[in-house]
Amino acid sequence: MPYRSRRSGCHHPFTRRHLFAIAAAGLAVTALPISATGATSDVVETDEEPHHHVIFQNGVIRLMRVLIPAGKATLWHEHTHDYAVTVIGGSTVHTGSREDGSSMDGEMTTGSVIYGAYQDKHAIRRITNTGPDLLHQIAFELLRPSAGDFGKADRSEASVFALVLDEQRLKAWHLTLEAGASTPIYRQDGPGVRVVLSGRRIIETKPGEIGHEGVVQAGDAAFTLPATRVLTNAGPTQLSLIEFELR
Incomplete structure (x- = not known):
């Protein structure tokens, strides 16, 4: 608990x-x-x-x-x-x-x-x-008064995402990546929030684009938009995130 x-x-x-x-x-x-x-x-x-x-x-x-x-x-x-x-x-x-x-x-x-x-x-x-x-x-x-019908919010095919919250309006997953590791390609259907629990550097890559690299630390938080992407831990230590997605 x-x-x-x-x-x-x-x-x-x-x-x-x-x-x-x-x-x-x-x-x-x-x-x-x-x-x-x-x-x-x-x-x-x-x-x-x-x-x-x-x-x-x-x-x-x-x-x-x-x-x-x-x-x-x-x-x-x-x-x-x-x-x-x-x-x-x-x-x-x-x-x-x-x-x-x-x-x-x-x-x-x-x-x-x-x-x-x-x-x-x-x-x-x-x-x-x-x-x-x-x-x-x-x-x-x-702030929206009801669910937004953004999508199914399903990451079951990307097993690196562990479901930690499943509510009518919101889902959340815990992602852990060791140094140098990447997620499989996955789809985020609705807007969301990414919260960093630990890590140093992350690369986000979308199909047909070069990777976007950022420096992170515990407590960083960002609003995220729907996209298909891959996340890579580009730092020397374990990367740990919570990813929320609205439904």
Whole structure:
């Protein structure tokens, strides 16, 4: 399991995290203003939360680098879009849900992929990094309100791609290539996101074209377009990627 938890509240499909501060007994509680979406005024949109840094956006996705230092917490933030996360640097976390006031502790492990279906059921969350290291994620929201009918998103003929996520709107595969190795030729039908877990240099070659070479490092992320291609590990160390594709 990419996410291990010690529950003290209800289940949630993303990180299953819950936290709510309860006023001390005998103290008066002042109600906070409620927004049109039902969120209190101290809740921000996910892309406006200070630890969520937007690094790319178009009409399909909003891509963010999430950086939560050890001992720090996010603001309460509301998820309103389906949401995918790749954990670049993991940590233990204390997480919470404003909906029911429950809380829990768990762990986000390095290299894990997590999906939250928030399009039809919004959620208000807060994350505290309880570990000694930076919690580093690449996350993106699906801005289109429904599946785009981009294609079948099938890489079964390229066995080097190991399926790690299979949702109605999104698939993801883990690719590992040793130094000098290449994938077979494969087809990406829909737009997607490539996240680098490790590696130094990559060559992308499309039929009839010369290869395009790039220097990469852990935590790099890019929006990718549909294409037929071959990927080659041109670096001296193992190349490890997560490739997402919209359906």
